[in-house]
Amino acid sequence: MKKISGLYSAPRPHWVGDGFPVRSLFSYNTHGRQLSPFLLLDHAGPAEFSPTDGRRGVGQHPHRGFETVTIVYDGEVAHRDSTGAGGEIGPGDVQWMTAASGILHEEFHSEAFSRRGGTLEMVQLWVNLPAADKMAAPGYQNITNADIPVVPLAEGAGKVRVIAGQFGGQRGPARTHTPMDVWDLRLGRDQHTTLDFAEGHTVAMVVLHGTVLFNGQQVAREGQLVLFDRAAGQVELEANADATVLVLAGEPIDEPIAGYGPFVMNTQEEIRQAMEDFNSGRFGQIPA
Numbered sequence: 001m002k003k004i005s006g007l008y009s010a011p012r013p014h015w016v017g018d019g020f021p022v023r024s025l026f027s028y029n030t031h032g033r034q035l036s037p038f039l040l041l042d043h044a045g046p047a048e049f050s051p052t053d054g055r056r057g058v059g060q061h062p063h064r065g066f067e068t069v070t071i072v073y074d075g076e077v078a079h080r081d082s083t084g085a086g087g088e089i090g091p092g093d094v095q096w097m098t099a100a101s102g103i104l105h106e107e108f109h110s111e112a113f114s115r116r117g118g119t120l121e122m123v124q125l126w127v128n129l130p131a132a133d134k135m136a137a138p139g140y141q142n143i144t145n146a147d148i149p150v151v152p153l154a155e156g157a158g159k160v161r162v163i164a165g166q167f168g169g170q171r172g173p174a175r176t177h178t179p180m181d182v183w184d185l186r187l188g189r190d191q192h193t194t195l196d197f198a199e200g201h202t203v204a205m206v207v208l209h210g211t212v213l214f215n216g217q218q219v220a221r222e223g224q225l226v227l228f229d230r231a232a233g234q235v236e237l238e239a240n241a242d243a244t245v246l247v248l249a250g251e252p253i254d255e256p257i258a259g260y261g262p263f264v265m266n267t268q269e270e271i272r273q274a275m276e277d278f279n280s281g282r283f284g285q286i287p288a
């Protein structure tokens with residue numbers, strides 16, 4: 001079995017804009033190289049919103065040097081960005097946005113969801129880019145629930161939705177710049193499963209719902225992150241209630257991290273350049 005190197009609990013929630021009450025499960029400021037290539041994970045909700053004719057969310061803002069991955073579990077989110085891409089994602093859908101050299105985007109509750117109200121739950125993961133790709137052209141992948149392969153676990157224990165990487169002979173639809181696995185795992189009550197991981201890869205698991213016993217020794221509950229060592233090996237999961245676990249594994253990017261707000265680069269000089277480029281209007285505009 002892989003060795004468990006840490007268990008971390010989310011701090012108190014905070015608001016991002018007026019539409020996303022989030023708990024930050026980890027960030028590069030707190031874990032840095034331990035979680036490379038993953039930089040940050042926010043879990044929004046589940047939260048109830050009353051119907052409104054207004055817009056709730058986050059207005060226009062920039063990013064450079066990494067990717068944002070938004071996975072919706074409940075509710076609907078509308079996106080627009082300076083590449084001209086946009087659309088709405090709902091339960092099971094994923095938005096994989098590559099900021100790279102620079103992008104402006106906005107994220108709001110969809111108009112239909114705002115009007116009817118209801119439960120919103122999603123996660124947003126930040127994925128680092130290697131230095132060679134940080135100034136590449138930005139891009140956008142709209143991945144629907146129907147695009148994502150679902151692999152049943154043995155003996156009816158649950159299922160894995162393969163968003164990126166491979167599992168059970170299935171490959172996820174997300175195109176990534178470095179090797180990684182992003183799996184949405186559902187494990188039934190009193191069920192167990194065993195997952196295998198490659199030598200040298202970062203492995204982390206976030207419990208979004210339920211309670212899970214890892215490797216017969218560490219219990220993790222909702223809002224907790226379990227980090228493993230990088231030796232090849234297996235992780236055994238046993239749930240005592242229906243559980244939702246986000247599984248993250250990937251080849252580390254062994255490069256310096258310099259971050260400031262919405263920019264993650266390799267040096268402070270690159271951060272200063274990002275700020276200058278944004279303030280000078282070089283990130284483009286979101287089409288009206």
